[in-house]
Amino acid sequence: MNKHDDSFLSYRIEETLKQEDAPTPHVLAELSETEVLRFAANTIHLKGVSTNSTTQNELLYKSITYGSNIRRRKSIVTFQGKKIPSYELSIQSTKRNMCIITLEKDDAERVFPYLITSNSTHNNDPSGRVVLMTCIFRQPPKTSKTWNKEDFVLIKKCKPNILQSSNHHQSTGYYASFGNKGSYEMQNQSSVGQYATKKNTKLEKQRIINSNATIYENYCADEISRSVNTMKGFLPNIKRIIAPVIETSYEIQLRHKDMNLKETPSISNGCWQTSICINAETKEYHTEHDCTYTLISVPNHSVPKPSLSSSKYDFLFRLTDNQSINITLKPGISLMFSGLFLTHRQNKSNDTTDTENNFFNIASYGNQRLFNHIRKTYNRNK
Numbered sequence: 207m208n209k210h211d212d213s214f215l216s217y218r219i220e221e222t223l224k225q226e227d228a229p230t231p232h233v234l235a236e237l238s239e240t241e242v243l244r245f246a247a248n249t250i251h252l253k254g255v256s257t258n259s260t261t262q263n264e265l266l267y268k269s270i271t272y273g274s275n276i277r278r279r280k281s282i283v284t285f286q287g288k289k290i291p292s293y294e295l296s297i298q299s300t301k302r303n304m305c306i307i308t309l310e311k312d313d314a315e316r317v318f319p320y321l322i323t324s325n326s327t328h329n330n331d332p333s334g335r336v337v338l339m340t341c342i343f344r345q346p347p348k349t350s351k352t353w354n355k356e357d358f359v360l361i362k363k364c365k366p367n368i369l370q371s372s373n374h375h376q377s378t379g380y381y382a383s384f385g386n387k388g389s390y391e392m393q394n395q396s397s398v399g400q401y402a403t404k405k406n407t408k409l410e411k412q413r414i415i416n417s418n419a420t421i422y423e424n425y426c427a428d429e430i431s432r433s434v435n436t437m438k439g440f441l442p443n444i445k446r447i448i449a450p451v452i453e454t455s456y457e458i459q460l461r462h463k464d465m466n467l468k469e470t471p472s473i474s475n476g477c478w479q480t481s482i483c484i485n486a487e488t489k490e491y492h493t494e495h496d497c498t499y500t501l502i503s504v505p506n507h508s509v510p511k512p513s514l515s516s517s518k519y520d521f522l523f524r525l526t527d528n529q530s531i532n533i534t535l536k537p538g539i540s541l542m543f544s545g546l547f548l549t550h551r552q553n554k555s556n557d558t559t560d561t562e563n564n565f566f567n568i569a570s571y572g573n574q575r576l577f578n579h580i581r582k583t584y585n586r587n588k
Contacts, residue, residue: 218322219454226585229320230497230574232546234336235447236311236323242333245440247275248300250307252338255316256527263375263492264549265317267309270525275301283520283532284555292522292530297343297539304440307339307523307548314547324447337441339523339543344436346506346538351425353566354508358484364403364418368481375494375551379486384423385470385479386452388579395587396466397579401479426480427471429568433503433540434475448476448542449498452572455580465583477501477570485517485565488551491524495546498572502541505566517554519565524549535567545571 215233222231237245254268272278281294295305311334315321323336358380365382389399403419406412437444446453452467453476459465472480502521520532521541525548532553533539543550554565 215322215324215450216454216457219451220458222320222322223455223458223581223584226581229318230495230577231320231322231451232318232495232497232544233322233324233447233450234314234338234544234547235326235441235443237308237326237333237335237337239331239333241326242308242335245273245306247273248302248305249273250276250305250525250531251335252307252309252525253313255313263490264524265493265547266524266526266549267313268526270529276305278531281532283522283530283553290530292532294520295341295531295533297341297533298536303344304340304342306337306341306440307525307543308335309338309547310334311336318546324450325443326447327442337544338547339541340437340441341533341539341541342436342440343536343538344540346432350432350506351428352506352508353564355564357422357566358564360418361422361482361484364415364422365482366402366404368401374488375492376489377487378489380484381481381486382422382484383479383481384419384426385472385477386467386576387479388573388575388577393466394464396464396583397586398466398576398583400468422482423480424471426482426568427475429503429505430472430477430480430501430570431475433501433542433568434477436540437542444542445474445476447499448501448570449478449572451497451577452478452580455577455584458584462584463587465580465587467580472570478572479570479576481569481571483567483569485554486552486567487519487554491522491549491551493546493549495574496544496571497574497577499542500545500569500571502535502539502543503568504535504537504539505568506537507566517563517565519567520553520555522551522553535565 251271252267256266277296278293383401519535524530
């Protein structure tokens with residue numbers, strides 16, 4: 207999206223920014239007719255919105271259709287000592303090593319009437335189907351960083367755990383975040399801030415903390431870049447569709463007044479915030495009104511040989527009243543999904559305190575708070 211982009215997408219986002227009482231926008235990519243045909247065999251297609259959701263935080267659908275290439279098998283996910291039936295998607299053994307979940311645009315607009323859609327490519331033949339999830343497996347190159355327990359030690363020394371002040375649907379683990387966030391502390395009349403590093407009164411120790419924080423933010427950017435480039439072969443416009451709401455806000459900042467949105471190492475790949483998630487688990491199924499897609503990437507790990515006490519991490523989506531799918535988070539998995547439209551959680555099977563098996567995944571998202579604080583700042587300073 208260039209500085210003077212006058213596209214319909216940018217126009218709609220900017221109009222939403224000006225309306226202080228408008229809902230937080232959410233943008234989904236709409237496939238072209240050509241793409242629908244190209245991806246049909248690798249598509250899980252949803253229809254209809256169920257009214258039988260068990261909680262207000264869940265969104266379920268009436269029917270589900272699996273493409274002919276989708277490899278799934280009945281599986282059991284262990285959660286808090288209970289065995290829960292699911293379908294495990296074998297992305298690694300699926301032809302083309304990819305899977306997408308789509309929904310009729312009309313159904314999406316019934317859920318969220320203020321939905322904004324963006325072309326997945328530059329084609330001009332919209333299909334009326336929007337992308338809720340894309341998952342691709344590509345083995346990370348041997349030259350990419352391998353994460354291990356020493357990384358966790360360094361991360362804890364330079365970045366605070368953001369879960370200490372926020373309980374996100376009963377999440378556990380260590381979340382070290384970088385980049386832009388909504389802030390209740392005003393900075394130059396702005397309600398937008400950046401995730402902090404830890405503080406130390408000794409200048410040399412603070413220099414080391416700041417240096418390590420920069421190093422790990424760049425590691426995140428490298429991993430995000432790997433995932434985005436992996437997905438680009440299927441979604442050429444992906445850099446523009448991950449977080450257009452934030453990118454448009456930044457372009458408005460360049461034309462008008464500073465809102466304290468800062469460039470980060472990952473913005474070249476469409477991401478304005480990143481997190482290192484260590485041993486992360488979310489116990490509640492939920493949706494959330496993020497204003498961007500969530501991107502998750504699983505990097506190379508250095509772990510001992512798996513044992514019965516080892517933890518296994520899966521990302522779960524509850525799609526209908528009686529069907530859930532799970533994707534095992536193995537190195538090389540790249541996952542992009544809509545937190546607003548898919549009921550989800552990250553699960554750890556086998557509760558263990560084995561510190562030799564720290565699990566890392568890199569995430570990027572733009573939550574409702576960030577956009578609302580951008581909007582407050584824009585309207586305060588215009």
